[in-house]
Structures are given as structure tokens and as C-alpha cells.
Amino acid sequence: MTPDPHVTAALRPGVRCRLSARARAAQLTDRRHEEILTGLTGGQVAVLERLSSQECRLPVLRRMAGGGPFVDRLLDGGWVRQAVYAGADHLYSIEPVRPRTPPSPGRALSRFTVLRAVAGGLLLESPLAWADLRLHHDAVGRALGRLAGLAGAGASGPAARLLADLQYAGLTTADGEDEDLRLRQWQPHELWFHHRSRLTGRARAGVDFGATWWADGLFDQPPPTAAPRGDGIPLAAADPALVAKTDPSLGQVLRRRRSIREHDDANPITVGQLGEFLDRCGRVAHVTADGRQVTLPYPTAGSTGGLELYAVVRLVDGLSPGLYHYDGAAHRLHPLAAPEPAIRELLNRAADSAGVAAEPQVLVIVSARFGRVMWKYQTMGYGLILKNTGVLFHLMYLVATAMDLAPCALGAGDAELFSRAARLDPAAESSVGEFLLGSRPVDG
Ligand SMILES: Cc1cc2nc3c(=O)[nH]c(=O)nc-3n(C[C@H](O)[C@H](O)[C@H](O)COP(=O)(O)O)c2cc1C
Structure with a gap:
């Protein structure tokens, strides 16, 4: 120069x-x-x-x-x-x-x-x-x-x-x-993510940061609930009267809640319990007429929703092993034709993350249809999606504890393996959280 x-x-x-x-x-x-x-x-x-x-x-x-x-x-x-x-x-x-x-x-x-x-x-x-x-x-x-x-x-x-x-x-x-x-302690992408998903020097709230509705008029917002994949298996709904009778008090649930990483394979979780768990954690209660807001058992930023639940089933009484998508609008489980090695790998990795030898009876995978949140929220959308995931994790802990099941959140999972198994475009939808679920061991 x-x-x-x-x-x-x-x-x-x-x-x-x-x-x-x-x-x-x-x-x-x-x-x-x-x-x-x-x-x-x-x-x-x-x-x-x-x-x-x-x-x-x-x-x-x-x-x-x-x-x-x-x-x-x-x-x-x-x-x-x-x-x-x-x-x-x-x-x-x-x-x-x-x-x-x-x-x-x-x-x-x-x-x-x-x-x-x-x-x-x-x-x-x-x-x-x-x-x-x-x-x-x-x-x-x-x-x-x-x-x-x-x-x-x-x-x-x-x-x-x-x-x-x-x-x-x-x-x-x-x-x-x-x-x-x-x-x-900081990896560059982590410091960048923290810096850009908070209000810092570069952010202009309401202009290129926050609920700017930037995509409105440019793109359609992804639908409030995912399209069902096939007919699916109907699940029994949680009976509110029974739940009110059998549930321990919130105080007892909070005191009893623990991460339990191993399950009682002699008495596995049943399809009825899995259905009740999904009902209480992921069932869609209401969608506004314009499709912009979704009411779920847990809050999401701006009621945008966008999280999906999948179940990788190894051992559930009444349900074949495989990968399923939970349709929270119809309360049905849709079996996905995932290759068996991918399912084994997902379960195996989950056991590794939990530091246990036994694979979980069910691995619940939380995925995000990113566009539900990012269509409305600019720059901070991914941060909100992870916060929504944390809120859902806690609900899953509480519901599983109330139902006397064994819950444990996981910190990481293989998003690429999951996207391939579920045949998803990872830029549009990919996994953001994993959660072990199964029957509680007698001494657990
Ligand atoms: C976001 C999050 C990530 C976690 N990741 C893992 C994990 O990868 N492996 C694991 O064994 N436990 C994991 N746990 C469970 C924690 O280790 C556990 O909650 C913590 O040790 C406290 O124990 P408690 O849940 O029994 O109170 C995770 C928990 C949370 C909330």
C-alpha cells in the first residue's frame, strides 16, 4: 500500500x-x-x-x-x-x-x-x-x-x-x-453470541435488535405447529381430575426433584405415561386466529412457540422402538422412518453424556423451528430459543417428578445426527436440547 x-x-x-x-x-x-x-x-x-x-x-x-x-x-x-x-x-x-x-x-x-x-x-x-x-x-x-x-x-x-x-x-x-x-474461558463464538444477543454497543433496540418483526411482509412466518407427518398414533390425554388427585403438591415436587440417569428396565415407562408426560409438557392449548401466538404448558418469548418434541424410544411398554415426532396440536405420536443405526447412536450418545452405561428408555429431543422466533425477533432470536428450552427443561423435570418418573436434562447432543435421522433441514429446524426419561428405579 x-x-x-x-x-x-x-x-x-x-x-x-x-x-x-x-x-x-x-x-x-x-x-x-x-x-x-x-x-x-x-x-x-x-x-x-x-x-x-x-x-x-x-x-x-x-x-x-x-x-x-x-x-x-x-x-x-x-x-x-x-x-x-x-x-x-x-x-x-x-x-x-x-x-x-x-x-x-x-x-x-x-x-x-x-x-x-x-x-x-x-x-x-x-x-x-x-x-x-x-x-x-x-x-x-x-x-x-x-x-x-x-x-x-x-x-x-x-x-x-x-x-x-x-x-x-x-x-x-x-x-x-x-x-x-x-x-x-471464552471461545470466540461464545463471546460473540453473548455480546450480540444482549443490548450492547452494536445493538439498536427496535431497529435491528428485539421484536422488530423484520420478516413480516418478506416471508411467511412458519406455522404455529409443525405439519403432522402421516396419521400418527393417538395418545391418551392426561385426566385433569385424576392428575389433581394423584399429583403431589408443588412443594413436594420441588423437594423431590432430582436428576436420575438410570431406569428400571424390569418395569419400563408405559405408552400411557409417555402420553401423559407429553400432554403436560408439550400439548398446544390455544393458537390465535392469525397463528402468531401459541399457548403451551410453558411460556415462550412472545408466545411464538416453535419448540418441537421428539421421542427416541428404546423401551416403552406398548410402543415399538424408534424415533417419533410428537404432534402437540393433535396429541399424537408420528413414527419417523429413521435408520436403526442412527437411533442406536442417539441413545448411545445420550448415555455417554449422562456418564452411565445403560441407555435411557426414552430420549426426549427438543428441536427448534427457528423461524417461529427469528421471524419476529432480530439478533437475539437464538438466545430466546435457548431460554425457551431451559423453561421447557424445568417443566419436564417437574412433570416427570410429579409422575414418579426419572428425569435428567443433558447439556449437549449431536444436532447433525438428529437432523439426518429426522430428515430435517437443519437451517430451518434442528435439535437444541436432550432429556432422559424413563421409569424410576426402586432406590432412585
Ligand atoms: C442445562 C442442563 C444440562 C445438563 N447436562 C447434563 C449432562 O450433560 N449430563 C448429566 O449427567 N447431567 C446433566 N444435567 C443434570 C445436572 O447435572 C443436574 O441437574 C445437577 O447435577 C443437579 O442435580 P439435581 O438435578 O439432581 O438437583 C444437566 C442439567 C441442566 C439443567
């Missing part, structure tokens, strides 16, 4: 500057920050006017009366976007997402820094950085490759400037990034 770079500055998109030249004051705001500037000099008012109306060269701004420290203050507040040019070539822009934090030392890209395609270029960002770099020119890609060790070191001119700006933005790391638990 040649020749030497120059930098222009302007208020970044989304920043509003209300200026009162007479009061010599200004209010800078974006969606989450505000800064009031008072006692401004004429030169500082002129700096704000220039930044609000056009891109101007940074050194020119600094030379304006009272400009230097004032421009730094605006840069530190995260109000200003800087564009770096080499000659006429726009190389990249530094785009703050929050007020500035100290530069990160080091010449290597942080492992949390990711490069992704966006409209009009590439974006280099990290949840640890206060600013993104928006890349506009392929020469920057080559310079980044050098920093990532793909070519010889030795940056000069714009490449040296790029390194300094990556450090300035917080996108690089010193050797010690992973010495403490603080950062070592």
Missing part, C-alpha cells in the same frame, strides 16, 4: 448534534450515549459544524482555533468516524460502537476479531473492541494477511498506519490475551 495515508473525519451515522452557538453548548446523542458540551469557543463550534455537515481532513480540524484537544475529546467519545485514504483510494474507516477504551498493545489480530462481508465491503470487528474497521479496498486485505502471519512482516506507509489503527480500535492483542481466565 502506497502512498502515505491521510485521514478525514465526520460525525458517525446515527449521531445527532444539537448545537446552540449562542449558548456555546452542544448535545451529542446516539441511541445509548449522551454528552453535553458547554463553554465552547467559537473555534470548537466551528469544528462541530464542520463535522456535522461534511467529511474534513483531521489535521485541518486540529488546526482550527481550540481544535486539537477538542477533536481528541470527540474521538474519545466515539462520536466521530475516521476514513483513511491513500491518495484517492479509500482504504478503510474506523467506526466507533461505544466510547473509546485504551488501545490494545500487540501486533497480532485478537482471536476474537472476525472479518465478515457486509454491504459495500468487509467489516473487521471484535466484542472486545470499541470500534470496527470497515474495509473498502483489497490492499487492506493483503496488509491484514501480513499481520496474521500469512506473509513477511515489516509494515510501512499505509500498512503501518493500518497496524496503528487496529491497535487503536482494540482489534489486536498482546501475547498475554489468554493468560487469565477472564478471556481464556
Whole structure:
């Protein structure tokens, strides 16, 4: 990259500057920050006017009366976007997402820094950085490759400037990034997921975050309940009068609830019990006329529903082994023609996850039809789906305990194996939770 770079500055998109030249004051705001500037000099008012109306060269701004420290203050507040040019070539822009934090030392890209395609270029960002770099020119890609060790070191001119700006933005790391638990504990995708599914500097609530209904008018929302696969086997419904008589009190259920990982194969769970369990955990109580809200035994974010229950059956009195989908609208079990090795593998992996030798009598798999939630909720949809899954897990624990069955949640399962076995498109629906269920051993 040649020749030497120059930098222009302007208020970044989304920043509003209300200026009162007479009061010599200004209010800078974006969606989450505000800064009031008072006692401004004429030169500082002129700096704000220039930044609000056009891109101007940074050194020119600094030379304006009272400009230097004032421009730094605006840069530190995260109000200003800087564009770096080499000659006429726009190389990249530094785009703050929050007020500035100290530069990160080091010449290597942080492992949390990711490069992704966006409209009009590439974006280099990290949840640890206060600013993104928006890349506009392929020469920057080559310079980044050098920093990532793909070519010889030795940056000069714009490449040296790029390194300094990556450090300035917080996108690089010193050797010690992973010495403490603080950062070592995070896998990049996990820190990104946490960062992006909460309200942080990049999120604009109601614009690209939250219940924005972004897909309304673009795509149909997936239906409130999954299409039945075949005729299915009707299940007996839980009898509310009997349940009221036989259920222990909530207090007793809460005291008794434990994870039980092994089952009594001499007296296996019956199809009647499985039907009652599914009725009390997954039966659809009501769907609104527009299909947007579903009432279930457990709450879901915005009543969007979208979780499906599958049963991998090894040993159930009255039911053949195999993989079944539970139709919560019709209260039926639909056998799926899953290959036997896949079923054995699912049961085997579940036993491994639970650290026991015996496979469960039933492995309940919770899957998500992602579009039910993501059609309405932007950026935080997957986080909500996992929260819904946690709510359902707890309900399954309580119902199983009340029914004197053996429950145990699992932390992980093979989503690809499940999608193949159930013949699902994993981008549309895939497993998000696994749960062991069976008869309670006498001493359990
Ligand atoms: C989200 C979640 C994931 C879990 N994952 C597993 C697992 O993979 N294997 C396992 O044996 N137990 C798993 N458990 C069960 C916990 O180990 C158990 O709840 C915990 O040890 C407390 O014991 P208790 O349920 O008997 O009170 C999980 C529980 C939850 C809530």
C-alpha cells in the first residue's frame, strides 16, 4: 500500500448534534450515549459544524482555533468516524460502537476479531473492541494477511498506519490475551453470541435488535405447529381430575426433584405415561386466529412457540422402538422412518453424556423451528430459543417428578445426527436440547 495515508473525519451515522452557538453548548446523542458540551469557543463550534455537515481532513480540524484537544475529546467519545485514504483510494474507516477504551498493545489480530462481508465491503470487528474497521479496498486485505502471519512482516506507509489503527480500535492483542481466565474461558463464538444477543454497543433496540418483526411482509412466518407427518398414533390425554388427585403438591415436587440417569428396565415407562408426560409438557392449548401466538404448558418469548418434541424410544411398554415426532396440536405420536443405526447412536450418545452405561428408555429431543422466533425477533432470536428450552427443561423435570418418573436434562447432543435421522433441514429446524426419561428405579 502506497502512498502515505491521510485521514478525514465526520460525525458517525446515527449521531445527532444539537448545537446552540449562542449558548456555546452542544448535545451529542446516539441511541445509548449522551454528552453535553458547554463553554465552547467559537473555534470548537466551528469544528462541530464542520463535522456535522461534511467529511474534513483531521489535521485541518486540529488546526482550527481550540481544535486539537477538542477533536481528541470527540474521538474519545466515539462520536466521530475516521476514513483513511491513500491518495484517492479509500482504504478503510474506523467506526466507533461505544466510547473509546485504551488501545490494545500487540501486533497480532485478537482471536476474537472476525472479518465478515457486509454491504459495500468487509467489516473487521471484535466484542472486545470499541470500534470496527470497515474495509473498502483489497490492499487492506493483503496488509491484514501480513499481520496474521500469512506473509513477511515489516509494515510501512499505509500498512503501518493500518497496524496503528487496529491497535487503536482494540482489534489486536498482546501475547498475554489468554493468560487469565477472564478471556481464556471464552471461545470466540461464545463471546460473540453473548455480546450480540444482549443490548450492547452494536445493538439498536427496535431497529435491528428485539421484536422488530423484520420478516413480516418478506416471508411467511412458519406455522404455529409443525405439519403432522402421516396419521400418527393417538395418545391418551392426561385426566385433569385424576392428575389433581394423584399429583403431589408443588412443594413436594420441588423437594423431590432430582436428576436420575438410570431406569428400571424390569418395569419400563408405559405408552400411557409417555402420553401423559407429553400432554403436560408439550400439548398446544390455544393458537390465535392469525397463528402468531401459541399457548403451551410453558411460556415462550412472545408466545411464538416453535419448540418441537421428539421421542427416541428404546423401551416403552406398548410402543415399538424408534424415533417419533410428537404432534402437540393433535396429541399424537408420528413414527419417523429413521435408520436403526442412527437411533442406536442417539441413545448411545445420550448415555455417554449422562456418564452411565445403560441407555435411557426414552430420549426426549427438543428441536427448534427457528423461524417461529427469528421471524419476529432480530439478533437475539437464538438466545430466546435457548431460554425457551431451559423453561421447557424445568417443566419436564417437574412433570416427570410429579409422575414418579426419572428425569435428567443433558447439556449437549449431536444436532447433525438428529437432523439426518429426522430428515430435517437443519437451517430451518434442528435439535437444541436432550432429556432422559424413563421409569424410576426402586432406590432412585
Ligand atoms: C442445562 C442442563 C444440562 C445438563 N447436562 C447434563 C449432562 O450433560 N449430563 C448429566 O449427567 N447431567 C446433566 N444435567 C443434570 C445436572 O447435572 C443436574 O441437574 C445437577 O447435577 C443437579 O442435580 P439435581 O438435578 O439432581 O438437583 C444437566 C442439567 C441442566 C439443567
